[in-house]
Amino acid sequence: MKRFLSVVITMLAALFLFGQPTMETPVSSTETYTDSRGTVYAIKPVSRIVSLGPTVTEGICALGAEDKLVGRTDFCNWPESVSAIPSIGGIINPSVEKIIRLQPDLVIASSMVGDDVYQAIQNAGIPAISINKEGSFDGVFSFIHDLGLVIGKEKEAAALEATMRSQLEEIQTTYQNAPKKRVYIAVAFGPYDATATGDTYMDEMITLAGGINVAKDGKNWMFTKEQLVLAKPDVVILMGQMNDGSDGQEILSQWKATKPYGDLPAKVNVIDGDLIGRQGPRLVQAVAELARLIHED
Numbered sequence: 695m696k697r698f699l700s701v702v703i704t705m706l707a708a709l710f711l712f713g714q715p716t717m718e719t720p721v722s723s724t725e726t727y728t729d730s731r732g733t734v735y736a737i738k739p740v741s742r743i744v745s746l747g748p749t750v751t752e753g754i755c756a757l758g759a760e761d762k763l764v765g766r767t768d769f770c771n772w773p774e775s776v777s778a779i780p781s782i783g784g785i786i787n788p789s790v791e792k793i794i795r796l797q798p799d800l801v802i803a804s805s806m807v808g809d810d811v812y813q814a815i816q817n818a819g820i821p822a823i824s825i826n827k828e829g830s831f832d833g834v835f836s837f838i839h840d841l842g843l844v845i846g847k848e849k850e851a852a853a854l855e856a857t858m859r860s861q862l863e864e865i866q867t868t869y870q871n872a873p874k875k876r877v878y879i880a881v882a883f884g885p886y887d888a889t890a891t892g893d894t895y896m897d898e899m900i901t902l903a904g905g906i907n908v909a910k911d912g913k914n915w916m917f918t919k920e921q922l923v924l925a926k927p928d929v930v931i932l933m934g935q936m937n938d939g940s941d942g943q944e945i946l947s948q949w950k951a952t953k954p955y956g957d958l959p960a961k962v963n964v965i966d967g968d969l970i971g972r973q974g975p976r977l978v979q980a981v982a983e984l985a986r987l988i989h990e991d
């Protein structure tokens with residue numbers, strides 16, 4: 695149970711930070727990029743990149759630039775081939791010493807790296823930028839665009855976005871006539887309850903998947919057990935532990951064995967926490983899986 699709570703706390707910290715407002719400024723030209731922290735980066739060819747987050751790593755690989763990756767975090771586990779790339783530690787407090795030894799020409803992160811780490815990297819003369827677009831579902835497309843811009847893969851980014859939008863349209867067409875079901879995504883449950891409230895990108899995913907979010911009126915991922923019982927969902931989707939690799943059976947068993955969750959007359963399924971919890975190139979795949987779990991008996 696201690697291990698489960700530790701994973702949940704880490705996961706909620708990531709999701710909460712991803713949903714925060716940023717200092718984001720639009721790209722002013724094709725020669726410079728202003729990142730989410732207000733840092734102005736002079737765009738230039740890069741060949742050695744350190745990724746400070748799983749979403750960044752997945753994006754770089756999806757754009758065909760895995761060969762440029764020389765460092766990743768312990769939590770970067772997709773695609774499986776990145777396991778061969780040296781790790782620089784965790785997401786919040788990576789080893790600056792390891793980063794420096796890798797001699798990258800660019801370090802890229804999302805929202806969770808602290809200012810002290812950024813300052814230490816920059817003090818070492820290494821460019822570091824943050825691309826944080828996670829406030830809405832469409833942020834995934836902005837993220838892919840900006841990532842492609844700074845690593846020299848703009849055409850690949852445009853092609854990937856087009857493919858993802860086409861796949862999204864197919865999903866919506868497939869389920870457009872399906873009965874609307876009331877859905878609850880359990881990001882965490884037990885001592886602390888968290889869900890896809892109306893101000894999160896997961897709320898949009900439920901709608902895109904053809905469902906009705908019973909927690910739409912909630913805010914900041916918070917929803918009580920009492921609210922859940924009153925909401926009477928038709929379908930409950932349990933979010934598997936991120937970076938865990940388990941099949942979700944332990945979480946499913948805990949849900950069914952715990953009151954009041956086990957008493958709810960709802961269909962219960964588990965979705966891969968990494969798939970739905972990372973707002974990167976696999977997010978449309980997550981919508982497809984969410985739609986399947988919602989609509990298929």
